[in-house]
Amino acid sequence: MQPKITFFRLLGLGGIIFLSHFLKFDQLFRQHFTAANQPVGLVDSLLSIMTLEEKIGQMTLFTSDWELTGPTLRATYKEDIQNGRCGAIFNAHTAAYTRELQKIAVNETRLGIPLLFGYDVIHGYKTIFPIPLGESASWDIEAIEKSARVAADESTAAGLHWTFAPMVDVSRDPRWGRVAEGAGEDHYLGAKIAAARVKGFQGDNLKDLNSMLACVKHFAAYGAPQAGRDYHSVDMSEMTLREIYLPPYKAAIDAGAKSVMTSFNDVFGVPATGNTFLLKQILRDEWGFDGFVVTDYTSINEMVAHGVAANEADAGLMAAKAGVDMDMQGAVYYKYLLQQVRSGQISMRLIDESVKRILKIKEDLGLFEDPFRYCNAEREKQTILSPANRAAARDVAKKSIVLLKNQGNILPVDVNKGQKIALIGPLAETQKELLGSWSAAGFDTDCVSLKSGLLAQIKNPSLLQVVKGCNINGTDKTGFNAALAAAKKADIVIMALGEEGLMSGEAASRADIHLPGVQEDLLKAVSALGKPIIVVLMNGRPLILDQVDMNAQAMLETWFLGTEGGNAIADVLFGKYNPSGKLPMTFPKNMGQIPIHYNVKSTGRPFDAVNKYTSKYLDSPNEPLYPFGFGLSYTQFEYSSIALNDKIMTKNSPVEFSVVVKNMGAVAGEEVVQLYIRDVVASVTRPVRELKRFEKINLKAGEQKTVKFTLSANDLTFYNPQNLPVWEPGAFEVFIGGNSLATLKTQFSLVR
Numbered sequence: 011m012q013p014k015i016t017f018f019r020l021l022g023l024g025g026i027i028f029l030s031h032f033l034k035f036d037q038l039f040r041q042h043f044t045a046a047n048q049p050v051g052l053v054d055s056l057l058s059i060m061t062l063e064e065k066i067g068q069m070t071l072f073t074s075d076w077e078l079t080g081p082t083l084r085a086t087y088k089e090d091i092q093n094g095r096c097g098a099i100f101n102a103h104t105a106a107y108t109r110e111l112q113k114i115a116v117n118e119t120r121l122g123i124p125l126l127f128g129y130d131v132i133h134g135y136k137t138i139f140p141i142p143l144g145e146s147a148s149w150d151i152e153a154i155e156k157s158a159r160v161a162a163d164e165s166t167a168a169g170l171h172w173t174f175a176p177m178v179d180v181s182r183d184p185r186w187g188r189v190a191e192g193a194g195e196d197h198y199l200g201a202k203i204a205a206a207r208v209k210g211f212q213g214d215n216l217k218d219l220n221s222m223l224a225c226v227k228h229f230a231a232y233g234a235p236q237a238g239r240d241y242h243s244v245d246m247s248e249m250t251l252r253e254i255y256l257p258p259y260k261a262a263i264d265a266g267a268k269s270v271m272t273s274f275n276d277v278f279g280v281p282a283t284g285n286t287f288l289l290k291q292i293l294r295d296e297w298g299f300d301g302f303v304v305t306d307y308t309s310i311n312e313m314v315a316h317g318v319a320a321n322e323a324d325a326g327l328m329a330a331k332a333g334v335d336m337d338m339q340g341a342v343y344y345k346y347l348l349q350q351v352r353s354g355q356i357s358m359r360l361i362d363e364s365v366k367r368i369l370k371i372k373e374d375l376g377l378f379e380d381p382f383r384y385c386n387a388e389r390e391k392q393t394i395l396s397p398a399n400r401a402a403a404r405d406v407a408k409k410s411i412v413l414l415k416n417q418g419n420i421l422p423v424d425v426n427k428g429q430k431i432a433l434i435g436p437l438a439e440t441q442k443e444l445l446g447s448w449s450a451a452g453f454d455t456d457c458v459s460l461k462s463g464l465l466a467q468i469k470n471p472s473l474l475q476v477v478k479g480c481n482i483n484g485t486d487k488t489g490f491n492a493a494l495a496a497a498k499k500a501d502i503v504i505m506a507l508g509e510e511g512l513m514s515g516e517a518a519s520r521a522d523i524h525l526p527g528v529q530e531d532l533l534k535a536v537s538a539l540g541k542p543i544i545v546v547l548m549n550g551r552p553l554i555l556d557q558v559d560m561n562a563q564a565m566l567e568t569w570f571l572g573t574e575g576g577n578a579i580a581d582v583l584f585g586k587y588n589p590s591g592k593l594p595m596t597f598p599k600n601m602g603q604i605p606i607h608y609n610v611k612s613t614g615r616p617f618d619a620v621n622k623y624t625s626k627y628l629d630s631p632n633e634p635l636y637p638f639g640f641g642l643s644y645t646q647f648e649y650s651s652i653a654l655n656d657k658i659m660t661k662n663s664p665v666e667f668s669v670v671v672k673n674m675g676a677v678a679g680e681e682v683v684q685l686y687i688r689d690v691v692a693s694v695t696r697p698v699r700e701l702k703r704f705e706k707i708n709l710k711a712g713e714q715k716t717v718k719f720t721l722s723a724n725d726l727t728f729y730n731p732q733n734l735p736v737w738e739p740g741a742f743e744v745f746i747g748g749n750s751l752a753t754l755k756t757q758f759s760l761v762r
Contacts, residue, residue: 052378053369056121057362064121065365066347068097071128071304071338074111076101094119095344097368098336100128100174103135103451108169109385116381124381126372128172128225132191132448133157135164136456137399137573140410141446141514141550142177142203144569146193146594147641148409149682150706151206157406158210160399163220167393168451169385171375172223174271176207178258179228182607184595185238187518190447190550190570192233194594195607195638197254198701201261208265216268217376219383226262228273228306230288231255235275238604240519244275249694249729251277260297268301268371272334274309281316283309284328294333302335302367311340322346330356335364395456400574407571407578412591413642414555414565420542421564422585422644423502425467431474432500433461434493434536435507436482436529437548443482443508446550446570447515456573460506460546463576467584475500482510483527490535497536503543504583505533507558511570514550522601524554537561546579552597555635567591585644590680590706592641592749599635602627608638608750609697639684639701639749645675645711649683649747649754659760661737664722669746669754671707672714680708681748683717690741693730699750719746726760 057065072087090096091114102111108127115125133139139157148154158176165173177191180200193200204226213221231251235242246255263270270293273282282288283305293299310329311322319325326342327350337343350356376383393399413421423429437443439461442454458466461476468474479493480486497503507529512518524530534557537543545562547553548570558565566589568579581587598606617632618624626632651670659665671683685703689696703719726742727735739761745752 053366053373056123056369057366060121060365062348062351062358062361064094064123065361066343067095068123068365068368069336069347069361070096070341070344071098071100071336072096072341073100073339074102076103076107088114091115091125092118094121094123097123098126098128098172100338102127103129103165103168103170105167105169105385105387105390109382112381112385123369124372124377126172126368126375126377127170127384128174129165129170129450130175130448131161131165131170131173131222131450132175132177133446134161134403134452134572135168135170135450136394136452137164137403138445138449138452138457139403139406139573140569140571141190142192143190143194143550143594144410144571145406146199146203147412147567147569147591148406149199149592149594149704150409151202153406153409154203155206155210156402158207159213160402162211162213162222164393164399166220166222166384167386167390170222171377171384172225172269173211174225174227175211176204176224176262177227178204178262179231179233179273180255180258181233181595183234183238183605184523184552184598185519185521185604186233186235187240187447187514187520187551188233188516189552189595190514193258195596196594196609196701197257199594199704200258204258204262205265208262208267212266212268216374223269223371223375224262224267225269225271225304226259226267227271228282229259229270229293230273230282231277232273232275232282238519240517241274244277248278248733249731252733253729256292263297263299268374270299270301270303272303272305272309274306274312276316281309281313281318283334284313284318284325284332286332289333300367302364302371303333304336305329305334305338305340307338308340310334310337310342323350326350327355330360330364335367395573403572404574404578404581407574408581408587410569410571410591411578411582411589412567412593412640413582413589413644414567414636414640415559415562416642416644417563420502420544421583423544423583425469425584428470428473429501430499431464431468432496432503433464433474433476433506434479434496434503435505435532436478436480437506437508437546438476438478443511443548444570444572444575446511446572447518449511449572452573458574458576460576460579463578463580464583466577467580467586479532480528482508482529485528487528487531490532493532494535494539497539497541500541503536503541504546505536505543505562506546506548507533508548509550511550523551525558530557533558533561544583546583552593552595554600555597556599559635567593588644588677588679589641590643590682592639592682593636594638596634596638597636599633600630602630603632603634606634609700611695612698637750639682641682641749643679643681645673645677645679647679647681647709647748648672648674649752652744652746652754652756654744654756654758657758659721659723659758661723661762664720665758666718666720667744667746667756668716668718670714670716671709673709673711676711678708678710680706682706684747684749684752685719686745686750686752687721687726688743688745689726689728690743692728692738692740694728696728699745701750723760
């Protein structure tokens with residue numbers, strides 16, 4: 011009878027003696043030294059005694075049956091763990107359950123290699139923060155990193171090692187539901203946020219008990235599907251891929267991310283999961299990535315439907331040869347890789363490279379030292395939904411709110427005036443929708459609804475009347491009369507409108523991004539009463555808001571704010587917090603403008619209102635309803651005195667730009683100061699504007715500050731027709747202001 015061999019015991023002398031007694035692998039037990047007296051690492055030692063079946067097991071990731079996050083489930087995952095044919099599990103969490111599964115791996119398999127537990131912790135584990143697009147609207151890099159840190163703290167307390175985040179896909183099409191999970195349309199802002207989230211998840215050291223492995227997804231260009239339809243094809247030039255879509259992935263890798271997830275789409279006609287150009291040339295060779303690559307859910311299998319593989323076996327070969335280390339849920343490696351190695355279709359060297367990368371991460375996480383180090387029920391109890399975590403969620407939530415409109419300074423509402431407030435709309439009392447998509451282990455019962463948030467700050471509860479009015483979706487208008495009756499009695503009306511939480515996210519593309527159902531009709535009916543109306547929007551993407559804009563005096567874009575959503579919205583409505591959010595995506599005027607983004611290329615016939623033969627629509631203006639970077643405040647900021655320390659930049663001499671920003675109002679406020687450039691003449695067409703720097707500042711009433719930015723020649727690079735990064739001498743315009751339409755400008759020249 012073969013003894014049970016627990017590999018983590020190798021770390022102690024007793025374990026070495028125990029294993030050495032039963033297994034005669036001399037090279038493993040000579041104090042981890044070779045004949046040349048050089049140390050042999052634990053991973054190499056383990057790799058040398060693994061069977062091919064055990065190696066393929068480490069390359070296999072299966073879901074537990076706790077949650078459905080894809081099209082298939084596998085009932086035999088526990089048996090697969092026991093047989094050493096599965097090295098990682100996702101959708102299994104809590105300290106107790108991960109301990110149960112880890113015991114199978116450690117105590118019931120030949121080598122006792124610990125499992126890696128992953129989960130979609132996208133914007134919080136139990137304490138849910140705003141959806142990533144909402145967090146991105148804060149433009150507060152420190153707050154975004156803190157959000158990921160709290161998520162990592164809670165997740166690791168619940169037995170998790172690995173999150174399938176951050177999603178860093180740039181997207182210019184709000185029809186695509188997964189815009190909710192990213193940072194919007196701009197690659198510079200996206201890169202800063204990608205790095206912050208990686209640092210937040212992984213911390214300073216992966217061995218720290220509150221650090222978890224980040225997974226950058228979806229590699230690559232998943233955010234540009236044709237027609238905004240999820241999983242659809244992507245077709246773009248390599249120049250656009252490298253310049254616009256790749257920088258956030260690169261920033262995440264540079265920040266230390268050690269795993270990457272492939273995307274569902276094809277790039278240059280080859281699905282990303284089998285794309286050697288992406289996974290080898292760019293990721294490994296150009297960027298030097300040394301972590302492991304995991305597929306998205308069954309994406310190896312789906313290469314058959316793409317039409318690039320005749321069957322799953324061929325798809326698996328394609329993926330393995332392209333550099334995919336781990337197969338998520340598809341069981342393709344599980345079924346076919348053993349025979350393919352034995353038949354010589356794929357080399358053992360490639361298998362060993364993949365397994366070594368996976369084992370190295372397990373070692374970095376400290377799992378060989380103690381496989382159960384993350385399974386601490388007492389820590390889980392103390393950490394989950396702690397007051398400090400909820401306070402952090404409330405802080406990030408209020409910073410994520412964007413004030414889109416405030417006609418007549420209707421906001422903030424003075425809660426001490428005793429005004430009667432009608433709260434109307436299908437999202438007035440919701441807890442569930444506040445979670446948004448991919449809300450991990452968050453419970454709606456832990457969420458603070460808008461109604462509850464308002465009541466917590468209104469001294470006399472009788473002043474608030476709440477009426478649903480209509481459903482989020484559907485055609486039923488029977489609730490209109492009750493809504494109108496409440497509005498007639500009120501001094502001010504707050505209307506909570508928007509989407510269901512799962513109307514955005516994966517597999518949630520929408521062909522029409524107006525408010526769903528009869529919500530616009532409800533708003534118009536209430537507006538006809540002549541009451542002042544504040545619209546509170548809850549949604550996971552930019553919406554078409556032309557009718558909302560016409561019928562409301564004020565609008566707050568609140569996204570899906572998570573656990574503390576209602577409190578955060580109340581903080582802004584009642585002036586406890588002065589809104590500071592800025593849009594990370596352009597809000598179009600109408601559907602015909604989509605896809606839309608601020609950094610469009612210059613054309614040979616730029617828009618001219620009096621000349622028909624220029625780039626424009628016959629039936630719509632070119633301008634969006636709200637531009638990228640836009641967001642109002644309860645105060646006003648004045649920009650002046652733009653200056654630079656030198657009008658000439660060289661390769662080795664950067665230029666410093668400065669601008670004076672003054673708070674002209676009566677209350678303190680935060681402003682995101684944004685710097686954009688325009689390359690006036692280049693060898694290829696360049697965008698009319700490009701975000702290059704930003705800083706969020708806080709000014710007291712009447713206070714002013716000189717904000718400084720430095721640009722170097724490296725900031726002015728772009729990709730030439732040979733797809734090489736270059737900078738060229740010439741004139742550049744610089745715009746500084748509070749959004750992408752900033753008018754304050756200066757100019758400098760770059761010379762060799």
